Amino acid sequence: MLQGRRCAECGKLSLGAGHPCPFCGSEGGSAVALSGRGRLLSWTVIRVAPGRYAAEAPYAVGLLRLEEGLRLTARLEGDPERWSAGQAVSASKAIRNGGAQARP
Structure with missing residues (x-):
């Protein structure tokens, strides 16, 4: 949450x-x-990741706008090529690294 x-x-x-x-x-x-529901504003695919994330590349990171009007960046789950601007997302707090994660 x-x-x-x-x-x-x-x-x-x-x-x-x-x-x-x-x-x-x-x-x-x-x-x-916060509901965690929102839309994907923009995203990028990380193909060459730094340090501890190198083995996880490629992965996507996006800018989300939540229903409450707040914006945040989040790691996007799944195939990094399947995302599109305006797509509905559901964000949640990740346990692993303390950041937010989103899924369609």
Whole structure:
């Protein structure tokens, strides 16, 4: 599950709990569960990956816009050639590396 944060000062929603608000710097706020549903805005295929990811290449990384309006980057599961802009995705937090992963 992806988690966001609603700022107690400015009321804006941001990604990740436990960090100061990126809009006003306030420390106060409450955790909000995010749907994870959204659309793929753009993506790239990593064919020559750095260090610990080298054995996993090729893989795709995309920019997603969630239903809540937030944008995030995520590792795209499956065949890196099957993705297309505007495609519906479902994002979730990955256990392995702490980043987000998305699937169609």
